[in-house]
Structure formats: C-alpha cells, structure tokens
Amino acid sequence: MDRTRPTPGQMLAAMRAANPLVQCITNYVAMNIAANVMLAAGASPAMVSAEEEAGEFAGIAGALTINIGTLSRDWIGGMKKAATAAGKAGKPWVLDPVAHYATGFRRSVTAELVALKPTIIRGNASEIMALAGGPASGQGVDSGDSVDIAEGSARALAKQHDCTVAVTGAVDFVTDGRDAVRIAGGSALMPKVTALGCSLTCLIGAFAAVTPAYPFGAAVAALATFAVAGEEAARKASGPGSFSPLFLDQLSALTDETLDAKAGITIA
Amino acid sequence: MDRTRPTPGQMLAAMRAANPLVQCITNYVAMNIAANVMLAAGASPAMVSAEEEAGEFAGIAGALTINIGTLSRDWIGGMKKAATAAGKAGKPWVLDPVAHYATGFRRSVTAELVALKPTIIRGNASEIMALAGGPASGQGVDSGDSVDIAEGSARALAKQHDCTVAVTGAVDFVTDGRDAVRIAGGSALMPKVTALGCSLTCLIGAFAAVTPAYPFGAAVAALATFAVAGEEAARKASGPGSFSPLFLDQLSALTDETLDAKAGITIA
Amino acid sequence: MDRTRPTPGQMLAAMRAANPLVQCITNYVAMNIAANVMLAAGASPAMVSAEEEAGEFAGIAGALTINIGTLSRDWIGGMKKAATAAGKAGKPWVLDPVAHYATGFRRSVTAELVALKPTIIRGNASEIMALAGGPASGQGVDSGDSVDIAEGSARALAKQHDCTVAVTGAVDFVTDGRDAVRIAGGSALMPKVTALGCSLTCLIGAFAAVTPAYPFGAAVAALATFAVAGEEAARKASGPGSFSPLFLDQLSALTDETLDAKAGITIA
Numbered sequence: 001m002d003r004t005r006p007t008p009g010q011m012l013a014a015m016r017a018a019n020p021l022v023q024c025i026t027n028y029v030a031m032n033i034a035a036n037v038m039l040a041a042g043a044s045p046a047m048v049s050a051e052e053e054a055g056e057f058a059g060i061a062g063a064l065t066i067n068i069g070t071l072s073r074d075w076i077g078g079m080k081k082a083a084t085a086a087g088k089a090g091k092p093w094v095l096d097p098v099a100h101y102a103t104g105f106r107r108s109v110t111a112e113l114v115a116l117k118p119t120i121i122r123g124n125a126s127e128i129m130a131l132a133g134g135p136a137s138g139q140g141v142d143s144g145d146s147v148d149i150a151e152g153s154a155r156a157l158a159k160q161h162d163c164t165v166a167v168t169g170a171v172d173f174v175t176d177g178r179d180a181v182r183i184a185g186g187s188a189l190m191p192k193v194t195a196l197g198c199s200l201t202c203l204i205g206a207f208a209a210v211t212p213a214y215p216f217g218a219a220v221a222a223l224a225t226f227a228v229a230g231e232e233a234a235r236k237a238s239g240p241g242s243f244s245p246l247f248l249d250q251l252s253a254l255t256d257e258t259l260d261a262k263a264g265i266t267i268a
Numbered sequence: 269m270d271r272t273r274p275t276p277g278q279m280l281a282a283m284r285a286a287n288p289l290v291q292c293i294t295n296y297v298a299m300n301i302a303a304n305v306m307l308a309a310g311a312s313p314a315m316v317s318a319e320e321e322a323g324e325f326a327g328i329a330g331a332l333t334i335n336i337g338t339l340s341r342d343w344i345g346g347m348k349k350a351a352t353a354a355g356k357a358g359k360p361w362v363l364d365p366v367a368h369y370a371t372g373f374r375r376s377v378t379a380e381l382v383a384l385k386p387t388i389i390r391g392n393a394s395e396i397m398a399l400a401g402g403p404a405s406g407q408g409v410d411s412g413d414s415v416d417i418a419e420g421s422a423r424a425l426a427k428q429h430d431c432t433v434a435v436t437g438a439v440d441f442v443t444d445g446r447d448a449v450r451i452a453g454g455s456a457l458m459p460k461v462t463a464l465g466c467s468l469t470c471l472i473g474a475f476a477a478v479t480p481a482y483p484f485g486a487a488v489a490a491l492a493t494f495a496v497a498g499e500e501a502a503r504k505a506s507g508p509g510s511f512s513p514l515f516l517d518q519l520s521a522l523t524d525e526t527l528d529a530k531a532g533i534t535i536a
Numbered sequence: 537m538d539r540t541r542p543t544p545g546q547m548l549a550a551m552r553a554a555n556p557l558v559q560c561i562t563n564y565v566a567m568n569i570a571a572n573v574m575l576a577a578g579a580s581p582a583m584v585s586a587e588e589e590a591g592e593f594a595g596i597a598g599a600l601t602i603n604i605g606t607l608s609r610d611w612i613g614g615m616k617k618a619a620t621a622a623g624k625a626g627k628p629w630v631l632d633p634v635a636h637y638a639t640g641f642r643r644s645v646t647a648e649l650v651a652l653k654p655t656i657i658r659g660n661a662s663e664i665m666a667l668a669g670g671p672a673s674g675q676g677v678d679s680g681d682s683v684d685i686a687e688g689s690a691r692a693l694a695k696q697h698d699c700t701v702a703v704t705g706a707v708d709f710v711t712d713g714r715d716a717v718r719i720a721g722g723s724a725l726m727p728k729v730t731a732l733g734c735s736l737t738c739l740i741g742a743f744a745a746v747t748p749a750y751p752f753g754a755a756v757a758a759l760a761t762f763a764v765a766g767e768e769a770a771r772k773a774s775g776p777g778s779f780s781p782l783f784l785d786q787l788s789a790l791t792d793e794t795l796d797a798k799a800g801i802t803i804a
Contacts, residue, residue, distance in 0.1 A: 021408045028567040029583055031296040031338075035462035040508050045462070046367065046408035047297055050340040053371035060370065061408070070567075072586040074342065074610065099582065102596065103589035140557045140582035140597070192788065194571035194581070240576050241784025248509025252460065289676045299564040299606075303730035308776050313730075314635065314676035315565055318608040321639035328638065329676070342610065516777025520728065 005214065008221035008263050009256030011207055015221075016042035020209035022202060023061035025049040025079055027069025027098065030198035033244070037199035040251040041225065043206035055081035059089050062209030065202050066118075067096035068109060069141065069195075076109055083116040092119040092208035092215055096201040099141045101130035114161060119208060119215045121157065122166040122201045125150035132157040142191070147173050151268065155180065166204065166219045168197055173268060174223060176216040183220065184264035185227025187234030189243045196247075200226050224263035229254050231262070273482065276489035276531050277524030279475055283489075284310035288477035290470060291329035293317040293347055295337025295366065298466035301512070305467035308519040309493065311474035323349035327357050330477030333470050334386075335364035336377060337409065337463075344377055351384040360387040360476035360483055364469040367409045369398035382429060387476060387483045389425065390434040390469045393418035400425040410459070415441050419536065423448065434472065434487045436465055441536060442491060444484040451488065452532035453495025455502030457511045464515075468494050492531035497522050499530070541750065544757035544799050545792030547743055551757075552578035556745035558738060559597035561585040561615055563605025563634065566734035569780070573735035576787040577761065579742035591617035595625050598745030601738050602654075603632035604645060605677065605731075612645055619652040628655040628744035628751055632737040635677045637666035650697060655744060655751045657693065658702040658737045661686035668693040678727070683709050687804065691716065702740065702755045704733055709804060710759060712752040719756065720800035721763025723770030725779045732783075736762050760799035765790050767798070 006014070021044045026034050031047055038045035048057040051074075058064050064086040066079050086093040095118035100110035110131070114121075123131065125145035126138030132153035137144035147169035154165040158177035167173040172183040190196050200222060207218035229250040237243035274282070289312045294302050299315055306313035316325040319342075326332050332354040334347050354361040363386035368378035378399070382389075391399065393413040394406030400421035405412035415437035422433040426445035435441045440451040458464050468490060475486035497518040505511035542550070557580045562570050567583055574581035584593040587610075594600050600622040602615050622629040631654035636646035646667070650657075659667065661681035662674030668689035673680035683705035690701040694713035703709045708719040726732050736758060743754035765786040773779035 019407075027583070028296055028564055029571050030568075032298075032300055032462060032568055035297050036508065036512075039460045039462055044408055044410050046370075047295070047338050048370075048408075049338065050373060052341060052373040053339075056371045056373075070583050070585065071589075072610065072614075073588060074340065078340075102582075102584075103592045105586060105588040105592075139555075140559075140580055140584075142580050192575045194568060194575055239781075239785030239788040240572065241781035241786075241788070244572075245507075245509035245513060245781060249507030250509075252507040252509070287675075296564055300566075300568055300730060303565050304776065304780075307728045307730055312676055312678050314638075315563070315606050316638075316676075317606065318641060320609060320641040321607075324639045324641075342608065346608075513775075513777035513781060517775030518777075520775040520777070 005217055007260050008224040009260035011211060011217060011221040012225060012259050013256040015207050015210045018210045019044050020062040020206050021046060022205045022209055023048050023057050023064045023082060024202045025082060026067040026198055026202065029069060030067065030195035033195050034199040034202045036248055037251060038202055038206060040248040041203055045202060049075060049078045051077035051081055054078035055085040058082040058085035058091065063091055063205040064093035065205040066113060067098055067198050067201055068106060069098040069198060071106060071109060079113060083113060087117055092212045094118060094120040094122060094201055094205045096122050096198060097127055097131060099138065100127060101136055101138060102140065118163055120164040120166060120204055120219050122168065122204060125167055125169055128157060128165060128167045129153040143169060147171055164215045164219050166223060168200065172223045174216065174219050179216055180268040181220055182266050182268045183223045183227055186230040189234050189237055189240050190230050192240035193244055220265065224265060225254065225259060228259055228262045273485055275528050276492040277528035279479060279485060279489040280493060280527050281524040283475050283478045286478045287312050288330040288474050289314060290473045290477055291316050291325050291332045291350060292470045293350060294335040294466055294470065297337060298335065298463035301463050302467040302470045304516055305519060306470055306474060308516040309471055313470060317343060317346045319345035319349055322346035323353040326350040326353035326359065331359055331473040332361035333473040334381060335366055335466050335469055336374060337366040337466060339374060339377060347381060351381060355385055360480045362386060362388045362390060362469055362473045362476065364390050364466060365395055365399060367406065368395060369404055369406060370408065386431055388432040388434060388472055388487050390436065390472060393435055393437055396425060396433060396435045397421040411437060415439055432483045432487050434491060436468065440491045442484065442487050447484055448536040449488055450534050450536045451491045451495050454498040457502050457505055457508050458498050460508035461512055488533065492533060493522065493527060496527055496530045541753055543796050544760040545796035547747060547753060547757040548761060548795050549792040551743050551746045554746045555580050556598040556742050557582060558741045558745055559584050559593050559600045559618060560738045561618060562603040562734055562738065565605060566603065566731035569731050570735040570738045572784055573787060574738055574742060576784040577739055581738060585611060585614045587613035587617055590614035591621040594618040594621035594627065599627055599741040600629040601741040602649060603634055603734050603737055604642060605634040605734060607642060607645060615649060619649060623653055628748045630654060630656040630658060630737055630741045630744065632658050632734060633663055633667060635674065636663060637672055637674060638676065654699055656700040656702060656740055656755050658704065658740060661703055661705055664693060664701060664703045665689040679705060683707055700751045700755050702759060704736065708759045710752065710755045715752055716804040717756055718802050718804045719759045719763050722766040725770050725773055725776050726766050728776035729780055756801065760801060761790065761795060764795055764798045
C-alpha cells in the first residue's frame with residue numbers, strides 16, 4: 001500500500017467522524033442486517049429505492065450502493081435513476097451483481113447497470129469471473145469458484161470499466177486495474193450467515209463516501225474491517241446464529257488501531 | 269398522569285391478555301424485527317399491505333400502523349385504503365412518517381396520509397419538527413435534532429390534527445395537545461439498532477388496539493415498555509448486536525409491576 | 537416409518553452432502569431468517585421471485601417453495617410461473633398458504649396455487665382446516681386451533697390433491713393421505729419468533745430437493761430437524777430473542793445421529 005495514502009484504520013476513523021449518509025438499494029434478505037452493519041460500523045444507511053425519489057436522494061447521500069439480489073422489474077427504474085444521479089453528482093457508487101449469471105433477466109439488468117459506470121464492483125469469484133466474460137460455476141447466489149482463480153478476471157474487469165473490483169471469499173482480492181491486494185481474515189462462518197456480502201457492499205459505500213477520490217482504498221478498508229471483525233467474532237461464536245450479534249458488536253467495538261494492527265493485507 | 273386512568277403496567281397486562289391483532293404496514297428493514305418485537309411483547313402482528321386486501325384486513329385487525337420507511341408507488345394504495353378503512357371502523361391507526369422531509373415523494377404521500385387523520389403520529393425530533401412545518405436537520409432516516417427542541421412542534425401538531433404525537437429519542441415526549449409527558453430510559457445502543465423506532469410504532473398500535481379511547485395512554489405505555497426493556501437489555505449487552513436478542517428477551521420477560529416501578533415518566 | 541426408507545438422520549446427511557439449491561419465494565418478514573435457517577442446516581437458498589426469471593430459475597433449482605405471507609399483486613405472476621415450471625420439470629414444490637382464510641385476495645390466489653399441484657402443503661392448524669373447506673379460527677397469521685383437531689382435514693386435503701400435508705404446532709402432523717405421523721419436540725418459544733414456520737417451509741423444500749420421490753419423508757425429516765434443534769436451543773434460551781441465534785447454532789451443529797436418536801416421531 002502507498003504510504004502517502006491513509007491506512008484502513010485512518011479511513012475507519014474518518015468514516016466514523018463523518019457518519020456518512022449512504023443510499024443502499026439492496027435486496028429484501030439483506031435490508032435489516034445491512035442497516036445494522038452500517039450503524040454498528042458508524043455509517044448512516046438509508047434504504048431508498050423508489051423510482052420517484054431514488055435519483056433525488058442520490059444527490060443528498062454521500063454514496064450509493066446497488067445490489068440486485070431480489071431484483072424485480074419495479075426496482076430497475078430506481079436503480080438506474082440513482083446510479084445516473086450519483087454519476088452526475090460525482091458521488092461514488094458500488095454495484096453488487098448478485099447471481100447475475102443465473103438468468104437472462106439478471107444478465108440484462110446488470111449490463112445496463114455496468115454501463116452506468118459503477119465506481120466499485122463487489123462480487124464473489126463466480127460473479128466476477130462471469131462479469132468479465134469468463135466461465136464460472138456459481139450455484140444460485142453462492143460462489144462455486146475460489147477467489148484466486150478470479151484474480152485475472154478482476155484485473156481485466158477493472159481495466160475494462162475503469163473501476164475498482166473487489167472479489168470476496170476466504171481471501172479477498174481488490175484491484176483498480178493497477179494496484180492489487182489480498183486481504184486475509186474473516187471466518188468460515190461468514191458464508192453461513194446470509195447477506196453479509198451484501199452488507200459489505202453497503203459498507204464499501206460508506207468508506208467511499210468519505211474518500212471518494214480513493215475508491216481502491218475505500219474497498220480495501222471496508223474489506224479489512226469485515227475481515228478483522230469477523231475473525232474476532234468467530235472466536236466467541238458457537239455457530240452461524242451466535243456469530244451475527246457478535247459480529248455487529250465487534251464492528252462497533254473495533255478501533256482503528258486494532259484494524260491496522262490485525263488487517264492481513266498483502267500486495268498482490 | 270391521571271390516576272383514574274390505567275397505568276402503563278395495567279395497560280401492558282391488558283394488551284397481553286387481549287393479544288391484539290395489529291395490521292402493520294411497515295418497511296422492508298423493519299418487517300422482521302417489528303414482528304419479533306410484537307410477538308415478544310404479547311401482540312399478534314400481521315404484515316398485510318396489498319391494495320387488494322389492506323382495507324378488508326383493517327376491518328379485522330384491532331389497530332393499524334403505517335410506516336413509510338421504504339415507500340414505493342405500489343404501496344400507497346394499500347396504505348390509503350387501510351387508513352381509510354380503519355378510520356371508518358373507528359379503529360386507531362398510527363403513522364410513522366420516516367424521513368418524510370427528505371424527498372418530494374415522501375412529503376407528498378405523508379401529506380395524503382396525515383389528511384386521513386391518524387390517531388397517533390410517532391417520529392424522531394426532526395420528523396416531528398418538519399411535519400409541524402418548522403426547520404429540521406435530519407440526515408436520511410436519522411434525527412439531527414434532540415427531542416426537547418421538538419416539544420413545541422409536537423404540541424402544535426397534536427392540536428392541529430387532533431391526534432397524539434410521540435417524539436422519540438434519548439428522552440421521549442408524548443402529547444395529545446393538552447396533556448404531555450416525558451419518558452426517560454432506554455439506551456444509547458437503541459439508535460444503533462436499525463428499525464427499533466419502526467418496531468415501537470407497531471407496539472403503539474398494539475396498545476392502542478386495546479384502549480382505543482385512550483391513545484395518549486397507549487403511546488405512553490408503549491414508549492415506557494421500550495424504555496424499561498431497553499434499559500434492562502443494555503445492562504447485559506456488549507454492543508448493538510447482542511442488544512437485539514436481549515431486548516426481545518426483556519420485552520417478553522417484563523412484568524407489569526416492573527414496568528410501573530421503573531418507568532421514568534414525568535409530566536411535561 | 538417404513539424401514540426400507542431412509543431415516544430423518546440419513547436424509548439430513550444426504551441433504552447436506554447435496555447442498556441443494558432451493559428457490560424460496562417467501563414473504564418480507566421471513567426472507568432473512570429463512571435464508572439463515574437454510575444455510576445453517578446445509579442448503580443453498582435463493583430468493584428469486586420476479587416474474588421475468590422465476591420460471592427460468594425453477595428449472596435450475598432443485599426445489600421451489602412458495603409462501604404468500606406478504607402477498608401482493610406483482611408477486612402472483614412469478615409464483616405461478618415458478619410453480620408451473622417446477623411442475624413441468626418434475627421438481628418438488630412446497631406451498632405455505634399463510635393466513636389464506638383472512639381475505640378474499642388470499643383465498644383466490646391460494647386456490648390458483650393449489651390448482652398448480654403443490655407436492656407438499658405446510659400450514660398451521662387453522663390454515664389446513666380452512667384449506668380443507670372446514671371452519672377455522674385463526675387470527676391473522678396465528679393459528680387459533682390445535683393440530684390434533686386438524687388431522688382429519690390434513691388427511692382429506694392430502695387425498696384430494698394427491699400431496700403431502702404438514703400441519704405444524706405444538707405436536708406436528710404429516711400425512712400423504714395414506715401414511716401419517718406425529719412429531720413431538722420443539723419449544724413454546726418457537727411461535728414467539730416470527731417466520732420460523734415460513735423458514736421450515738423452505739427447509740422442507742431442501743429435503744424434498746434431495747429425495748423428490750419421497751416428499752412425505754422429506755417433510756417429516758425437516759419437521760424433525762426443527763423439533764430437535766428447537767428443543768436443544770430452548771434449553772439455553774432466556775426468551776424469544778436469545779432463542780433465534782441458539783436455534784441457528786443448533787441447526788448447524790445437529791448431527792444425523794442426534795436427529796435420529798431424539799426425533800419424537802410416532803405413527804398416527
């Protein structure tokens with residue numbers, strides 16, 4: 001990481017100080033846990049998606065996140081208006097193309113959203129590989145591929161769309177097409193809790209809202225926050241059920257010093 | 269409080285004995301936690317919102333609550349039919365105008381709902397001040413104002429619409445335009461858990477269903493229940509994540525004697 | 537139970553080994569907890585409901601579940617396309633007719649869905665009795681009747697529609713019109729946690745995906761899994777709030793040996 005750039009801990013402190021308003025257009029499964037993740041970490045989420053107000057609200061919010069997990073026709077207009085408004089206002093926005101490879105409907109809407117130039121794309125390995133045009137073996141919303149084999153796809157995708165790409169899994173990978181890092185940590189319990197990836201997408205938005213000129217760093221800081229808090233929570237958890245409240249507690253208690261001390265970030 | 273009136277504890281006992289069916293039209297973020305709050309406290313929630321049945325169901329339920337948190341066009345018809353039907357049937361209904369000041373869409377729909385004469389309006393300080401026509405500094409769904417500066421707005425709003433107004437925050441304020449009380453308690457963790465305010469709106473509906481002629485008391489009893497259970501839960505919680513299950517446990521375990529003994533209600 | 541048939545424990549092991557993809561069309565209240573139940577138990581849920589893709593996805597998934605808890609007009613097309621596609625592909629599908637007796641809208645849509653020949657119907661006693669054409673005293677989504685008085689209705693319904701019917705309550709009842717069992721266990725805390733029944737419907741789909749030729753056994757295995765995990769969780773729970781994470785932990789930790797040893801299944 002560039003030493004002239006803020007560390008994840010410094011970015012966490014700045015994010016909490018700013019308490020950024022983030023417009024989260026996310027799926028029904030993620031709505032509650034994503035809002036709780038945002039509040040615990042120190043951001044101010046607003047789940048505003050209706051076509052009548054999504055564009056107007058994108059002008060108010062510091063960042064926007066769009067997740068297509070439970071996509072339906074009526075949501076597409078709001079997604080596009082919000083992404084367009086964020087783009088015009090120079091606000092960062094994050095795309096989470098959940099299981100976009102699974103159906104023609106998802107592929108088509110994802111292509112339209114990608115054309116609106118997301119600042120950051122976050123997905124699992126199968127989603128990123130498929131989005132880069134390669135083969136992928138996801139099952140529904142779950143990745144069938146490991147992150148390491150998606151690194152080339154992530155780099156290609158980042159260059160193609162001039163954006164940051166974050167691939168999450170056992171070890172995460174983030175690239176903006178030039179720089180790239182891997183982030184270790186987290187817990188095997190995390191994929192057993194639904195919508196944590198979707199919640200992470202929202203948290204990337206919170207960091208990006210505060211450092212809009214450094215989306216690569218925002219994505220890395222958000223992923224590192226999840227990895228360290230997840231590792232701490234897993235130590236006390238007895239299973240996926242007890243993990244969730246512990247994880248929110250750890251997100252809230254995590255200090256910027258601990259984040260910088262424990263974040264397992266290596267240059268890729 | 270008027271000694272000829274039931275205490276919050278007596279109202280809690282009556283509510284549990286009645287197990288009132290409450291129609292909750294609420295937002296996607298709140299759906300699950302609000303239903304769990306209702307069940308834990310002793311009510312029977314039903315999240316029925318479709319235009320095709322919302323009015324019919326309002327005739328069956330003991331009370332109705334409407335929350336515009338994740339408002340979209342398709343929900344407006346159901347909200348209006350339910351509110352109209354509740355009004356015709358003499359059933360109490362509670363309005364939660366989440367972030368109504370944020371966009372033109374919200375302001376417009378909120379004005380239509382207010383015109384349907386809610387029995388009780390619950391909001392945070394920014395929402396109540398803005399609804400009374402004053403300046404407010406909310407950010408998204410979060411209040412930027414403290415409750416004490418919203419007391420005048422709450423009194424004015426209650427008189428203007430002949431309803432009860434509940435402003436929730438660190439210390440709550442409830443007024444029906446004549447009487448007014450403040451309710452202390454709760455925990456600083458509560459605004460760090462999403463949708464507890466929305467859940468409280470549903471619980472006000474549960475109390476109002478059982479004492480429809482005393483909406484002021486219903487609001488006070490529901491807020492006191494939240495304040496005491498929240499204070500108890502916070503004692504054992506390690507953060508916002510562990511707070512939630514503890515809070516539901518406390519709502520369920522709270523006795524009417526404890527509620528009356530610990531409720532921090534003062535006349536304002 | 538027929539000894540030539542797999543036991544619930546054997547079916548749990550098979551389900552986990554297969555990690556079946558299950559398309560869950562469920563209500564807003566249940567979305568998150570149902571997905572967490574599925575992941576904890578070992579299945580792969582996908583909440584895919586839009587009319588544009590629900591049919592296509594039903595061809596990919598191993599089973600489909602449809603729950604009308606928060607029914608709205610826009611969801612009906614997706615439900616019907618998915619059920620039709622599942623039927624054509626010979627995939628099992630499970631219907632959860634939540635509070636179908638409460639309004640004309642629900643009754644009408646439920647009749648259309650039943651006509652699409654669900655493999656399994658799961659409901660509480662009031663729902664099953666009303667679906668069989670009898671009187672029922674449900675309040676909103678809560679049963680007003682006990683399971684034992686619904687056994688005759690369940691048998692009649694199973695014969696009428698050539699399907700398996702599961703009635704859940706303090707003691708569950710499952711029949712395919714010929715065989716029938718009762719399943720004891722669980723906890724009085726379970727009806728105090730919202731959407732556990734809806735989550736169970738999804739889990740029945742997971743078992744049915746793996747043994748499509750034995751829907752009666754799939755329903756019994758899923759119900760036994762819930763009953764044993766629920767009983768274990770209740771031992772440590774302090775109320776409905778702490779029950780939920782403990783229940784997910786128990787679902788995840790439950791071994792097939794423990795399931796077979798503790799399942800309280802008796803022939804009815």
